[in-house]
Amino acid sequence: MGKITNVKDRLPGPESQRLMAISQQYEARVQGYQAPLVWDHAEGVVVSDVDGNRYIDWTSGVLVTNVGHCHPKLVHAIQEAATKLLNCYEFPTEPRVMLAKRMVEITPPHLDRAFFLTTGSDATEAAMRVVKRHTGRYEIISFYGGFHGRTAEARSAGGLGGVRRGFGPTVPGFIHVPYPYCYRCPFKARPETCGLLCLDYLDTTVHCLSTGSLAGIIVEPYQGSAGFIFPPAGYLKRLEEWVRAQDLVFVLDEVQSSFGRTGKFFAMEWEGLTPDLVCIGKGIGSGMPISALMATSEVLTGLKSGDLGSTLGGSPFSCAAALAVIEIMQEEKLVENAARIGAILQQGLRDIMEHSRYLGDVRGQGMVAGLEFVTDKATREPAPDITVRVISEAAQNGVIVGKVGMYGSVIRVAPPLVMNEEEAHESLEIMEKVILSL
Numbered sequence: 123m124g125k126i127t128n129v130k131d132r133l134p135g136p137e138s139q140r141l142m143a144i145s146q147q148y149e150a151r152v153q154g155y156q157a158p159l160v161w162d163h164a165e166g167v168v169v170s171d172v173d174g175n176r177y178i179d180w181t182s183g184v185l186v187t188n189v190g191h192c193h194p195k196l197v198h199a200i201q202e203a204a205t206k207l208l209n210c211y212e213f214p215t216e217p218r219v220m221l222a223k224r225m226v227e228i229t230p231p232h233l234d235r236a237f238f239l240t241t242g243s244d245a246t247e248a249a250m251r252v253v254k255r256h257t258g259r260y261e262i263i264s265f266y267g268g269f270h271g272r273t274a275e276a277r278s279a280g281g282l283g284g285v286r287r288g289f290g291p292t293v294p295g296f297i298h299v300p301y302p303y304c305y306r307c308p309f310k311a312r313p314e315t316c317g318l319l320c321l322d323y324l325d326t327t328v329h330c331l332s333t334g335s336l337a338g339i340i341v342e343p344y345q346g347s348a349g350f351i352f353p354p355a356g357y358l359k360r361l362e363e364w365v366r367a368q369d370l371v372f373v374l375d376e377v378q379s380s381f382g383r384t385g386k387f388f389a390m391e392w393e394g395l396t397p398d399l400v401c402i403g404k405g406i407g408s409g410m411p412i413s414a415l416m417a418t419s420e421v422l423t424g425l426k427s428g429d430l431g432s433t434l435g436g437s438p439f440s441c442a443a444a445l446a447v448i449e450i451m452q453e454e455k456l457v458e459n460a461a462r463i464g465a466i467l468q469q470g471l472r473d474i475m476e477h478s479r480y481l482g483d484v485r486g487q488g489m490v491a492g493l494e495f496v497t498d499k500a501t502r503e504p505a506p507d508i509t510v511r512v513i514s515e516a517a518q519n520g521v522i523v524g525k526v527g528m529y530g531s532v533i534r535v536a537p538p539l540v541m542n543e544e545e546a547h548e549s550l551e552i553m554e555k556v557i558l559s560l
């Protein structure tokens with residue numbers, strides 16, 4: 123066992139077993155596969171389960187606790203806010219207006235308005251409402267593999283079978299096009315030589331399928347739920363140029379890529395993108411329920427009172443938490459830390475891939491990566507069974523990971539941004555042992 127982790131016996135421990143049995147009996151069984159343990163408390167990047175085992179967290183919940191679990195300054199801000207004012211609906215409050223000011227200050231200059239909601243899905247739904255209201259048109263381009271939430275329009279914009287299938291018709295008006303999933307390119311092309319063929323395909327598809335009511339486009343800077351698919355350098359900028367040439371509203375879904383995750387505060391900074399609307403969630407509250415829609419004043423023209431709204435959106439309580447998160451990120455230089463520690467993780471994971479029979483691809487940026495497992499590196503057949511083994515063996519050895527991907531074959535790597543070098547090396551050593559013993 124390492125210095126930080128300590129898993130005493132075969133999982134699940136007795137207390138976890140007891141609680142998992144109650145869960146089996148009373149909870150809706152809709153959760154994805156997780157290691158057999160019950161979380162009790164966590165601090166920084168270290169999670170303790172109810173049996174007293176300690177693990178290094180490579181999940182941040184689901185890319186949420188960017189400032190680390192239960193950061194004392196965040197906990198203090200929440201406690202203080204809770205004693206003062208929990209909710210007041212649309213009245214302005216000091217935390218809400220100050221958070222709007224801070225968000226406008228930290229996002230690229232063209233984004234000069236903020237609106238707060240509760241979840242990532244709220245933010246993407248709100249963005250699509252703005253697109254339609256602003257343009258008076260209704261068609262939105264979205265991507266194979268895209269994930270924007272489970273609510274009606276978000277699900278319809280999405281391109282993952284698990285979200286779309288079995289729930290009846292989707293909302294009309296979405297035109298889906300392939301995202302550059304270069305490891306499994308549908309055109310069997312290679313990023314070094316293809317000249318971004320998928321962008322030509324996008325142009326043709328839209329030309330043929332649009333009814334003439336094109337309004338906007340919604341895209342993730344990298345696709346998280348589809349399996350941490352990172353587009354080749356330059357793709358998003360070229361996409362933006364195309365969007366501008368068509369006079370469409372550009373929506374960037376940064377629900378999971380923002381707040382330092384990729385080694386920049388916002389992923390849009392990597393290529394200097396200037397989206398009209400940016401959806402932000404997860405890390406902004408680092409565990410508190412808050413999301414944001416950042417916008418240009420221009421794209422909000424035409425919106426009337428009542429066009430956007432949410433019962434708990436922008437509550438003084440959540441806004442106070444988000445203000446504390448921004449302060450912590452800046453004081454502790456967490457974006458820089460994400461870039462520095464992220465580079466160690468990315469390199470370490472690539473080294474493991476070199477020696478592994480089943481780890482076919484490692485993709486990532488900063489403190490986020492996807493490990494795609496295959497049954498055979500030559501055929502690239504997805505290996506969802508292997509990811510299940512990785513999850514349970516990793517936990518058994520002291521690291522918590524999760525799985526995603528359109529084929530369930532990708533392990534998600536997304537530790538809290540406060541991770542230090544020792545924690546990075548210890549968890550990499552554990553993962554090396556787990557992956558190389560498959």
Ligand code: PMP
Pocket residue numbers: 241242243244246269270271272342346347375376377378403404
């Ligand atoms: N957009 C993206 C890119 C996401 O990753 C998610 C959540 N995984 C959402 C939207 C939906 O967020 P929420 O679950 O908070 O509604």
